[in-house]
Amino acid sequence: MKLITAVVKPYRLDEVKTALQELGVHGLTVTEASGYGRQRGHTEVYRGAEYQVDLVPKVRIEVVVGDDDAEAAMDAIVRAARTGKIGDGKVWAVPVDSVVRVRTGERGPDAV
Amino acid sequence: MPASTLTALAAGKSPALDTGDTAWLLAATALVLLMTPGLALFYGGMVRTKSVLNMLMMSFVSIALVTVVWLVAGYSLAFGDDAFAGLIGGLAHAGMAGIGPGSVTGTVPTFLFTTFQLTFAIITAALISGSVADRTKFGAWLVFVPVWALLVYVPVAHWVWGPGGWIGQRLGTLDFAGGLVVEIASGASGLALCLVIGPRIGFKKDAMRPHNLPMVLMGAGLLWFGWLGFNGGSAFAANGLAAASLLNTLVAGCTGLLGWLFVEQVRDGHPTTFGAASGAVAGLVAITPACGVVGVVGAAAVGLVAGVVCSYAVAWKFKLNYDDSLDVVGVHFVGGVVGTVLIGLFATKTMTGSSAKEGLFYGGGPGQLGKQLLAVAAVAAYTFLVTYGIGKAIDKLMGLRASAEDEMTGLDQTAHAETAYDHGVLGHGAPLPVPVSGKVAP
Numbered sequence: 048m049k050l051i052t053a054v055v056k057p058y059r060l061d062e063v064k065t066a067l068q069e070l071g072v073h074g075l076t077v078t079e080a081s082g083y084g085r086q087r088g089h090t091e092v093y094r095g096a097e098y099q100v101d102l103v104p105k106v107r108i109e110v111v112v113g114d115d116d117a118e119a120a121m122d123a124i125v126r127a128a129r130t131g132k133i134g135d136g137k138v139w140a141v142p143v144d145s146v147v148r149v150r151t152g153e154r155g156p157d158a159v
Numbered sequence: 160m161p162a163s164t165l166t167a168l169a170a171g172k173s174p175a176l177d178t179g180d181t182a183w184l185l186a187a188t189a190l191v192l193l194m195t196p197g198l199a200l201f202y203g204g205m206v207r208t209k210s211v212l213n214m215l216m217m218s219f220v221s222i223a224l225v226t227v228v229w230l231v232a233g234y235s236l237a238f239g240d241d242a243f244a245g246l247i248g249g250l251a252h253a254g255m256a257g258i259g260p261g262s263v264t265g266t267v268p269t270f271l272f273t274t275f276q277l278t279f280a281i282i283t284a285a286l287i288s289g290s291v292a293d294r295t296k297f298g299a300w301l302v303f304v305p306v307w308a309l310l311v312y313v314p315v316a317h318w319v320w321g322p323g324g325w326i327g328q329r330l331g332t333l334d335f336a337g338g339l340v341v342e343i344a345s346g347a348s349g350l351a352l353c354l355v356i357g358p359r360i361g362f363k364k365d366a367m368r369p370h371n372l373p374m375v376l377m378g379a380g381l382l383w384f385g386w387l388g389f390n391g392g393s394a395f396a397a398n399g400l401a402a403a404s405l406l407n408t409l410v411a412g413c414t415g416l417l418g419w420l421f422v423e424q425v426r427d428g429h430p431t432t433f434g435a436a437s438g439a440v441a442g443l444v445a446i447t448p449a450c451g452v453v454g455v456v457g458a459a460a461v462g463l464v465a466g467v468v469c470s471y472a473v474a475w476k477f478k479l480n481y482d483d484s485l486d487v488v489g490v491h492f493v494g495g496v497v498g499t500v501l502i503g504l505f506a507t508k509t510m511t512g513s514s515a516k517e518g519l520f521y522g523g524g525p526g527q528l529g530k531q532l533l534a535v536a537a538v539a540a541y542t543f544l545v546t547y548g549i550g551k552a553i554d555k556l557m558g559l560r561a562s563a564e565d566e567m568t569g570l571d572q573t574a575h576a577e578t579a580y581d582h583g584v585l586g587h588g589a590p591l592p593v594p595v596s597g598k599v600a601p
Contacts, residue, residue, distance in 0.1 A: 091368065092423075092427045092429065092431060093368050093369060093431070093433050094433060094434070094437060094470075094473045094474075094486065094489075095423070095426065095427060095470065095471075095473060095474050096474070096477065097427075098366045098368050100366075
């Protein structure tokens with residue numbers, strides 16, 4: 048099993064969700080996040096005083112999938128989240144040792 | 160205040176009550192009272208999330224505090240018969256003594272006149288809170304407001320508008336609705352108090368951008384709405400002068416807004432919502448003393464100049480290192496000075512009713528300009544110095560400033576045991592298992 052984490056632009060969330068549902072991925076967790084990469088934020092001006100806002104709003108999407116589905120899921124996220132502009136975000140995957148479904152106690156790939 | 164009312168006041172005469180004038184002033188009084196909650200929103204949106212309730216409270220509690228001192232002694236000292244050299248009124252009407260439903264001031268009931276004036280005193284005190292946002296000990300504010308109202312607002316109101324006042328009646332300075340009494344007094348006092356209390360922790364280092372600009376714009380809208388009563392009501396009559404003042408108020412707010420946005424577009428590259436709200440308020444501030452003494456063109460010019468000048472004045476604090484947090488100095492003091500001084504150029508006898516009260520541009524010579532400048536200097540100096548003294552005294556006696564820990568945690572939580580917003584799924588809190596304060600839980 049793999050844990051896929053994607054940090055993307057908030058307004059791409061719906062597209063990412065739809066793309067994963069089409070792949071048959073039925074559960075995910077979304078967290079509001081702040082961060083910056085090469086984009087380095089932006090400038091805002093209040094009554095003439097400039098503020099450098101370097102932490103920009105992002106969403107972090109986390110989803111656990113079987114090993115065989117990981118590449119396809121990552122591709123789907125990348126396609127759905129891409130705008131081609133700076134600040135589109137990152138997607139990465141790490142191996143997962145074990146998963147338990149809380150309600151039933153199922154373990155391993157069945158619990159995903 | 161129109162000359163006829165002043166003359167009647169000075170002579171102690173009681174002309175007959177006019178129901179039209181009374182109806183309009185009743186409505187105008189309600190409009191002006193609404194400005195203080197409007198100011199609370201205007202200021203509340205500008206501070207950070209952790210102290211927004213405290214900011215709102217500083218305005219709301221001013222309504223209650225000033226009302227009490229006004230009825231006890233403030234009204235009598237400001238608008239009672241002159242007791243000493245045009246400086247202060249007497250105590251004959253302390254506690255509203257000698258005033259009944261039948262008492263008349265000008266052409267309106269005295270109870271209405273004093274309530275209308277009270278709403279001015281309230282917002283002037285509330286305005287000061289913007290300069291000391293996010294860090295004032297709430298208990299100290301509860302002491303400051305009534306003391307300030309009695310020692311600063313009341314004398315200045317007497318000088319400018321009271322019977323026999325040395326600025327309004329002896330010197331002949333024009334201040335229709337409060338450029339001196341409200342705007343310069345609150346601005347100079349705000350400067351004094353923020354100098355006593357010192358800058359917010361993180362001033363010029365941390366980002367302290369406004370947390371809710373829609374709230375700021377709502378507040379500005381309510382202020383503008385109420386300002387029509389503030390200025391239009393200052394005619395103390397339902398007549399053409401009230402209508403002219405009302406139109407001038409609208410016009411100056413508009414040109415102030417446009418002036419501020421023009422500067423932003425050229426200087427910063429973007430016209431901002433915060434700039435629009437600030438520009439409108441700057442224009443309204445400046446037209447306050449002038450709305451009943453200048454024509455429409457003069458009003459447009461006053462608003463425009465204020466919008467442009469104030470858009471630069473709000474940056475002074477960063478160069479000179481005083482943390483006037485919400486720009487009471489940059490908008491109210493500077494805007495008040497602009498409007499009060501420009502009367503010396505734009506006053507016209509079609510509004511003032513006297514060729515002795517005309518500005519330089521309307522053939523009146525420099526005399527009126529001199530009277531305006533002298534009054535600005537006197538009111539600014541008095542209000543700054545006395546407020547500085549009050550601030551220092553309160554600081555010595557009980558401490559003016561919240562502790563650093565309270566300030567960093569946020570005054571909403573530390574002073575009021577509340578938070579304004581429910582942040583995220585983990586922020587809801589849970590009821591305490593044991594009933595607090597001995598009460599039975601519902």
